[in-house]
Amino acid sequence: MIIEQFDPLRGQIVQVIDEGGRTRADLEPRLSAAELQRIYSLMVLTRAADQKAVKLQRQGRLGTYAPGLGQEACQVGTAFAFQKEDWAFPYFRDLGLYLTLGYPLADYYLYWMGNEAGMRTPEGLNLFPLAIPVASQIPHSVGAGLGARLQKKPIAVVCTFGDGATSEGDFHEALNFAGVFRTPNVFVCYNNQWAISTPRSRQTASATIAQKALAYGFPGVAVDGNDVLAVLAVVREARERARRGDGPTLIEALTYRMGHHTTSDDASKYRPEAEVKEWEKKDPLLRFQATLKVKGLWNAEFEKDLQERAAREVEEAVSKAESVPPPAAEDMFVHTFKEMPPQLQEQLAALKGSPREGQS
Amino acid sequence: MIATMAQALNMALAQEMDRDPRVIVLGEDVAQDGGVFRITDGLLHKFGAERVLDTPLAESGIVGVSIGLAAFGLRPVAEIQFMGFIYPAFNQIVSHAARLRNRTRGRFTVPLVIRTPYGAGVRALEHHSESTEALFCQIPGLTVVVPSTPYEAKGLLASSIRSEDPVLFLEPSRLYRAEKQDIPEEPYELPLRRARLVREGRDLTLIAWGAMIPLAVKASETAEKAGHSVEILDLRTLAPLDEASVLASVKKTGRALIVQEAPRACGLAAELAALLAEKALLNLEAPVLRVTGEDITVPLSKSEDLYYINSEQVWRSIQRLMEF
Numbered sequence: 254m255i256i257e258q259f260d261p262l263r264g265q266i267v268q269v270i271d272e273g274g275r276t277r278a279d280l281e282p283r284l285s286a287a288e289l290q291r292i293y294s295l296m297v298l299t300r301a302a303d304q305k306a307v308k309l310q311r312q313g314r315l316g317t318y319a320p321g322l323g324q325e326a327c328q329v330g331t332a333f334a335f336q337k338e339d340w341a342f343p344y345f346r347d348l349g350l351y352l353t354l355g356y357p358l359a360d361y362y363l364y365w366m367g368n369e370a371g372m373r374t375p376e377g378l379n380l381f382p383l384a385i386p387v388a389s390q391i392p393h394s395v396g397a398g399l400g401a402r403l404q405k406k407p408i409a410v411v412c413t414f415g416d417g418a419t420s421e422g423d424f425h426e427a428l429n430f431a432g433v434f435r436t437p438n439v440f441v442c443y444n445n446q447w448a449i450s451t452p453r454s455r456q457t458a459s460a461t462i463a464q465k466a467l468a469y470g471f472p473g474v475a476v477d478g479n480d481v482l483a484v485l486a487v488v489r490e491a492r493e494r495a496r497r498g499d500g501p502t503l504i505e506a507l508t509y510r511m512g513h514h515t516t517s518d519d520a521s522k523y524r525p526e527a528e529v530k531e532w533e534k535k536d537p538l539l540r541f542q543a544t545l546k547v548k549g550l551w552n553a554e555f556e557k558d559l560q561e562r563a564a565r566e567v568e569e570a571v572s573k574a575e576s577v578p579p580p581a582a583e584d585m586f587v588h589t590f591k592e593m594p595p596q597l598q599e600q601l602a603a604l605k606g607s608p609r610e611g612q613s
Numbered sequence: 614m615i616a617t618m619a620q621a622l623n624m625a626l627a628q629e630m631d632r633d634p635r636v637i638v639l640g641e642d643v644a645q646d647g648g649v650f651r652i653t654d655g656l657l658h659k660f661g662a663e664r665v666l667d668t669p670l671a672e673s674g675i676v677g678v679s680i681g682l683a684a685f686g687l688r689p690v691a692e693i694q695f696m697g698f699i700y701p702a703f704n705q706i707v708s709h710a711a712r713l714r715n716r717t718r719g720r721f722t723v724p725l726v727i728r729t730p731y732g733a734g735v736r737a738l739e740h741h742s743e744s745t746e747a748l749f750c751q752i753p754g755l756t757v758v759v760p761s762t763p764y765e766a767k768g769l770l771a772s773s774i775r776s777e778d779p780v781l782f783l784e785p786s787r788l789y790r791a792e793k794q795d796i797p798e799e800p801y802e803l804p805l806r807r808a809r810l811v812r813e814g815r816d817l818t819l820i821a822w823g824a825m826i827p828l829a830v831k832a833s834e835t836a837e838k839a840g841h842s843v844e845i846l847d848l849r850t851l852a853p854l855d856e857a858s859v860l861a862s863v864k865k866t867g868r869a870l871i872v873q874e875a876p877r878a879c880g881l882a883a884e885l886a887a888l889l890a891e892k893a894l895l896n897l898e899a900p901v902l903r904v905t906g907e908d909i910t911v912p913l914s915k916s917e918d919l920y921y922i923n924s925e926q927v928w929r930s931i932q933r934l935m936e937f
Contacts, residue, residue: 401685422673590756595857
């Protein structure tokens with residue numbers, strides 16, 4: 254058991270991949286060569302898709318966007334530990350989780366382009382729409398966990414959020430519920446050190462975020478969030494704990510938000526360039542690439558092929574999202590209630606005949 | 614059987630839990646204690662600890678967790694102990710419960726009922742007497758229901774639990790044990806989004822809901838003796854509003870009086886008055902009048918009688934309208 258070996262109160266952090274890309278055999282998650290390459294390809298795709306979203310925003314083709322550069326190991330490593338029957342409640346900076354769980358990239362772009370249809374999860378995927386009000390999705394994940402427990406379904410529920418979320422009341426209330434009801438939840442905090450301009454030190458006086466779990470009566474563990482194998486190993490174990498009925502786990506994945514908070518933000522205004530440079534050296538993709546090299550699973554040709562495939566996939570998703578016609582007036586109305594009340598029908602009819610129609 | 618509103622609500626919960634194994638009850642003190650108003654009394658014994666859950670003392674948590682339960686496939690009925698304590702859950706209600714259907718284009722829905730006692734008139738502590746229903750009536754996607762009799766309470770709660778949309782179910786604490794009524798023992802539903810004609814009349818339409826209904830009835834009886842025929846509409850569902858029933862009645866009588874326990878500014882009465890101004894102006898024989906609470910903080914018990922609307926006040930407004 255990894256989780257019990259690493260005490261957050263003593264500042265211990267789970268790490269599987271060392272500086273040279275070598276892995277710790279006792280902690281390394283069991284994965285086939287194909288799985289290892291698949292994880293890497295998902296990280297490559299996530300980065301390509303994320304950087305494309307930023308470009309599209311700069312070109313006016315996509316709205317304000319929250320980039321995830323630097324967090325690919327957290328996102329892909331977390332999601333890779335889950336199966337189809339599990340449920341996921343992500344926050345707004347989690348493209349890698351979406352892609353790993355099989356969410357169509359075109360839909361993800363569509364949402365950020367300003368069309369709600371992009372947040373309609375395909376049938377068969379238990380993936381909640383990303384939450385923008387910070388920490389507000391954590392209680393939902395506990396509700397799903399409680400539901401699974403009450404209905405005796407052997408599944409796990411994952412919820413992701415940032416370090417800023419741990420200051421919110423909903424974080425506390427949700428983890429407290431999870432502890433009391435021993436729900437099958439896996440809470441993964443991507444501690445990327447910054448909540449817009451507010452550093453981690455201003456969010457909590459706790460030495461770690463992981464240790465907060467102890468107060469709720471369940472384990473917490475800190476993990477190197479730029480080490481995809483460490484994230485996967487710990488999240489996988491937490492998922493098994495949850496499925497076995499051993500209750501929730503809080504995982505603090507230490508990482509760094511390499512980009513701005515959103516495309517509307519300028520991080521140079523509040524954080525030191527030296528800090529960013531320091532974290533650049535810990536790039537999660539380069540780190541995992543080194544591991545694959547050590548294992549003989551990576552070469553320049555493989556990389557070239559991956560990059561080309563990712564670029565193609567991204568371009569296809571962009572064209573698909575951009576070819577979706579703008580929403581009709583009905584689309585804004587019909588999902589307010591199961592059945593539209595007369596006043597909404599009346600308001601819709603009035604809108605359709607108004608000078609606003611045809612403006613989009 | 615003869616029942617108070619409290620008993621009628623309890624019966625509705627038990628019957629819905631019997632009918633649908635997905636229905637569960639959760640909240641503070643709802644299990645062993647049966648709720649501070651005893652609305653959930655006996656449910657723990659009947660349905661067990663996996664369907665009747667005492668929760669930690671955390672309103673946002675209760676509603677947030679219920680949203681997850683509902684989206685997962687259960688039909689949670691959450692109790693917020695008093696409406697004065699619902700505000701920590703406001704974000705969950707507004708940002709998630711009410712809009713999840715829309716923001717996922719129907720993929721995830723929240724069939725959740727949030728029950729909470731509300732209103733003044735029971736000499737309660739501070740923060741236990743407010744009527745802030747209007748705060749919730751402007752939230753798209755949220756249904757706000759208020760019963761006014763035991764019969765209504767049972768049928769409306771059953772319909773709310775069966776609704777596919779989130780319902781805020783406001784229970785007038787003043788009416789929990791105010792009257793007993795003979796109600797059917799078997800389960801029944803009453804329609805949401807439909808006002809109830811409490812009594813028919815020709816001269817004036819009195820629109821009210823919740824604990825204002827008994828006052829309206831009393832005032833209408835005084836009016837009857839003075840020769841005025843008053844029609845009373847109980848809104849039952851405050852949002853989305855049954856505009857058709859309101860308009861039909863006022864177009865018939867030509868006069869409208871709205872009685873609202875809540876403060877005046879931006880209350881539901883203002884919305885009703887605007888509706889009548891837009892769609893029934895030419896049918897009106899007199900201005901639309903409102904009897905409402907003042908725009909002040911609900912006082913403690915020593916001032917409650919001074920603060921609380923009474924039937925004499927309602928009767929005087931009827932007179933004003935009839936003499937216009």
